[in-house]
Amino acid sequence: KAGVTQTPRYLIKTRGQQVTLSCSPISGHRSVSWYQQTPGQGLQFLFEYFSETQRNKGNFPGRFSGRQFSNSRSEMNVSTLELGDSALYLCASSLDYRVGAFFGQGTRLTVV
């Protein structure tokens, strides 16, 4: 079955702009989580959506937001981009966290 698909794979934006990243989970998975990976901070949890509702949230400013649609696809939005937002953004879907989440290949965002 198809894995987790993230689009686009690469993105370059300028400071102050906003960006929307997309994630299509594995069919049947209703939980979708987003993570930010940077060399300095490693992998950090942004938020988790389950059945269109944000169920859990990490320690990121309100500029980072997301949503989930009825087909479980999810989008993540970052407004007023800062240089420090340059990172690999990973989406993961799961049936149940106990059996692990399946990650996409990520979207590499560069803010210039």
Add this chain to the structure above:
Amino acid sequence: DQQVKQNSPSLSVQEGRISILNCDYTNSMFDYFLWYKKYPAEGPTFLISISSIKDKNEDGRFTVFLNKSAKHLSLHIVPSQPGDSAVYFCAAWKGGLTFGKGTHLIIQP
């Protein structure tokens, strides 16, 4: 404040021997622990997990041990194979995954 720590950035092990990857955590409220493996340019891949009420879980060549009193877990890979060379992340679940910074495992032929 790093709640999940992997203190060894890298580890080199000979093929066929045992690889032991370590992880420490500070939050006693974590209720599940997981190990992920990551190759360059790919997302992490789930390997194995363990509930906080267990002390051992085994899956083929991979075994995870949990010592709750020491807030320590370890991943044992026996025997180590060249394809095991990757970055290994320890993660803990409590309403979201908290990851360690990873250990780069290098299997020497």
